Amino acid sequence: MTLALWNEIVELTVEHVVLVATSMAIATAVALPAGILLTRRAPLQRWVMGFANIMQTVPSLALFGFLIPVPLLGGIGKHTAIVALVLYALLPVLRNTLAGILGVDRAVRESAIAMGMTGRQLLWEVELPLAARTILAGVRVATVATIGTATIAAAIGGGGLGVFIFQGLASVDTAQILAGAVPAAFLALLADGGLGWAEKKLSPA
């Protein structure tokens, strides 16, 4: 392997990580508060979860394609890729936030209220700490999936390790496909292991 190839692998891996990290940061920043809000608005749950579920069923290549002609959000390049990746990552984080908070033991929630906790205290001192593990599991699932899906971002000029894969596919060059696929798989394993470890650390009880 030449030094030039190495440099390119490193460069595209970094680009890939930035793509995934940005998307996950945005997805979590949206889905976590939205999930908390939904636990307080039961009638909305069906609609919002329905939307997130539908987003997940759209094939990823198609979603990237659909976004290209959309004004503001779409076009060619990184930001379109990020929009698509965020849409995919929303569901697992949203679902786990909802499940984690609604899964807090009824007796614990009731006694928190009966002790005279305010809504805010209930959320920050009881619900979120007890749901943290489930929420983080959602972030982990979404991150691993996003690392894989992000390789498709190269199709619309999003960069990342997908660049190798698409080039390799076009020139029927297995080595080049692997130069994209292997680091992507490695990143996914790393993210899975790291976030899994954090999940165990968070174990409330």
Next chain:
Amino acid sequence: MTPLVSFRNVSCRLGGKDVLRELSLDIEAGETLVLLGRSGSGKTTALKMVNALLLPSAGEVRVEGTPTAAWDAIRLRRRIGYVIQEAGLFPHFTVEQNVGLVPRLEGWPAEKIRARVHALLEQVELPPAQFAARYPRELSGGQRQRVGVARALAADPPLLLFDEPFGALDPVTRVELQRQFLALRREIGKTAIFVTHDVREALLMATRIALLHDGRLDVLATPAEFLRAPGEEVRAFLACLDPQGIPA
């Protein structure tokens, strides 16, 4: 003197069902009123109206003379200790943090909280040196329930509510805790409302028993009067005391 808690023609509809119908009842300071009844008789609903976890559909519940609807719910609840069946301890808090919860919410200084928590743990016979740092999962059911009682007492509330606190315990532990409760009551002399479906427990704990049936107050009597009270529902409960009465 105004009663500490007063139910005035209180009705409650929950999910289209009349859970409580025109309940009128006064609870005087210092007494232990037991709400006795079958599952679904409305006793837990009545209890939850005292600390505004539920509000009446009609009538009003007055605490210290003020209707619960007019109280600031947070302030009201911090003046009322609450113990439920599974204790409802926070699994991510240590025993010390659980017991010190309300004092902390009330902004007591850390040293005062610590002293109070340790005194309470002594009182419920859980030596702090051994138990303060444990998590609820490291305790037995009876120990958890005693932590629940200590937590309810923490901010020295004038009124305590118990919702079948000993219901999930084995019979031996249950009797131990009942004894401890009675001893504690003699010591601190608080007003308590105590929900149970166990007539033995009711007779043991109560200064007065309010028997609820289908959301209505059936009988209100001292334990001695209750044993001689007329009525089918009273007899049904008293039959539980007599093993001979159970048809083979």
